[in-house]
Amino acid sequence: MVRNPFRSEAEAFRFVLVTVGAFTAIAAASLLGGAWVGVPVWAVLTAAVATFYVVRRRAARGIRSAPPHVGAEDERRILVVVDGTVADETVVGAIEEASTGYRKRVLVVCPVRVSQIDRWTSAVDDARAQARRNLDESLARLREAGIEARGEIGDEDPLRAIEDALRTFGADTILVVTPAERFEGATGPDVVAGARARFALPITSVVVDAGARATAAHD
Amino acid sequence: MRLRKTELSPRPWTWLGNPRVLIEHADEAKGMSLAAAVRQAGYAVAVCPGPAQSERCPLAGDEGCEAAHGADVIVTSLGLGTRQSREVLEALRARCPATPLVVEVTPEEKEEWSGRLQGCEVVVSPATPDELVAAVRGVLATRDKGD
Numbered sequence: 001m002v003r004n005p006f007r008s009e010a011e012a013f014r015f016v017l018v019t020v021g022a023f024t025a026i027a028a029a030s031l032l033g034g035a036w037v038g039v040p041v042w043a044v045l046t047a048a049v050a051t052f053y054v055v056r057r058r059a060a061r062g063i064r065s066a067p068p069h070v071g072a073e074d075e076r077r078i079l080v081v082v083d084g085t086v087a088d089e090t091v092v093g094a095i096e097e098a099s100t101g102y103r104k105r106v107l108v109v110c111p112v113r114v115s116q117i118d119r120w121t122s123a124v125d126d127a128r129a130q131a132r133r134n135l136d137e138s139l140a141r142l143r144e145a146g147i148e149a150r151g152e153i154g155d156e157d158p159l160r161a162i163e164d165a166l167r168t169f170g171a172d173t174i175l176v177v178t179p180a181e182r183f184e185g186a187t188g189p190d191v192v193a194g195a196r197a198r199f200a201l202p203i204t205s206v207v208v209d210a211g212a213r214a215t216a217a218h219d
Numbered sequence: 220m221r222l223r224k225t226e227l228s229p230r231p232w233t234w235l236g237n238p239r240v241l242i243e244h245a246d247e248a249k250g251m252s253l254a255a256a257v258r259q260a261g262y263a264v265a266v267c268p269g270p271a272q273s274e275r276c277p278l279a280g281d282e283g284c285e286a287a288h289g290a291d292v293i294v295t296s297l298g299l300g301t302r303q304s305r306e307v308l309e310a311l312r313a314r315c316p317a318t319p320l321v322v323e324v325t326p327e328e329k330e331e332w333s334g335r336l337q338g339c340e341v342v343v344s345p346a347t348p349d350e351l352v353a354a355v356r357g358v359l360a361t362r363d364k365g366d
Contacts, residue, residue: 063286065265067234069258163233172258200254200266 018049064200070170076102079171080138080149082110083158083191085179085208087138092145094206098173106142106149107169110135111161128153158191159198166199173202180209231286234263240355241290243267243297243307253294256348257355265290269297269307276303279310287315291362292355296323296344299332308335319358321351 022045030038071077076099080091087108095106110131118127135151142149154161162174176192192205232239240262244250247268254264265286270276278284287293293311297304299322311320320339323346329336340358342350 063231063265063267065231065234065286066254066258066263068237068261068263073259167234200251200258200264202251 022046022049062197064196064198066200067166067170069172071105072103074102075105076173077105077107077169077171078173078175079162079165079169080106080108080175080177081154081158081162081165081191082108082134082138082177084113084134085177086134087141087177088208089141089145090208091138091175091177091206092142092147094175094204095142095147098175098202098204104147106147107165107171108135108138108142108149108151109154109161109165110138110151111154111158112156114156127156159194162195162199171201173204174199175204175206177206177208180207231265232263232289237261237263238291238359239263239265239289241265241267241286241293243269243293243295245269245297249296253296253348253351256352257294260352260356262292262355270303274303276307276310278314279306283314287311287318290315290318292319292321292358294321294323294351294355296346296351298344299324299328299335305332305335308339312338319362321354321358323351 022042025045026038026042029041069077078095078098080087080095082091095104098104112124112128112131114124114127118124131153135153139149139151152165155164158176165171174195176195178191192203195203231241238261240257242250242253242257242264244253244266245268250266250268254266257264267284267286276284278287293315295308295311297307299305299308308320308322311318321342322336322339323342323344324332324336325344329341329343340354342354346354
């Protein structure tokens with residue numbers, strides 16, 4: 001069976017228009033700048049079109065899922081993913097806000113963040129020890145604030161760590177705690193965006209500053 | 220028709236042991252609100268926004284849809300007002316014939332497309348999450364009686 005790559009007539013028509021436009025641009029570039037100028041134009045246009053279709057195809061399949069609620073009706077289970085930092089009073093506030101009017105059960109998960117350098121230098125144990133320290137300190141801070149929580153070390157991929165925790169704990173809401181310095185980079189937003197794209201649960205980003213100041217960005 | 224195996228990301232049904240309800244709702248906030256109610260009732264959920272404009276639902280093509288094929292109940296609130304939404308309903312009926320369907324439609328759509336809605340549990344919009352959860356419970360109970 002031959003598979004039609006287009007999902008509708010409109011998509012096929014758009015493809016024709018894009019093709020005509022691209023060949024016009026390549027021809028114009030070749031005429032104005034010589035034959036070899038058309039080559040990079042072709043490469044750039046091809047890459048742009050391919051990227052557009054890949055991104056759109058992924059976006060079209062935005063199916064999110066979540067496990068059933070576990071526990072009594074008046075109970076809220078909160079999964080706190082502490083990624084490369086330590087929970088502080090803002091995390092306490094976010095937990096209280098997420099569980100207002102309900103009894104709460106809290107699970108703290110610290111993913112073991114293993115870099116490529118850690119692997120090359122066999123420093124995986126150090127990364128695990130750091131995650132353990134972050135977990136112990138986070139649990140201690142929550143306990144000081146009157147929140148009894150359970151904790152565990154999670155998979156090095158935070159999204160997989162969340163999925164593992166959801167299987168066993170069945171959370172109703174997820175707090176992703178990241179340090180401010182990392183939030184400016186790639187990791188923090190990626191975890192939050194990835195979790196929001198994957199799980200049909202309320203997900204709150206909590207950014208912890210080194211000086212124990214933090215901000216919460218709700219879903 | 221043989222389904223082509225495709226890797227969906229994310230894999231929708233990693234949660235085992237409970238009935239699984241696929242919710243199709245174009246409005247993200249309403250879909251999530253319904254998902255929360257369905258979860259609270261004890262079901263695993265997957266939420267699909269349906270095909271975007273000019274997109275075709277993978278279920279209607281030969282790719283198939285892991286979320287639909289793995290669901291115990293499908294709730295579709297996409298309506299029947301567009302060709303795409305009707306195509307989704309047709310695909311669901313054709314490719315998941317044993318899966319109970321709860322369809323939320325306007326009173327006008329219910330009247331206009333009554334033929335296509337035969338065999339479906341029809342809920343008139345705007346339906347509350349509680350009404351849709353009750354419909355899910357109902358079709359599951361009916362299915363279980365028939366087993």
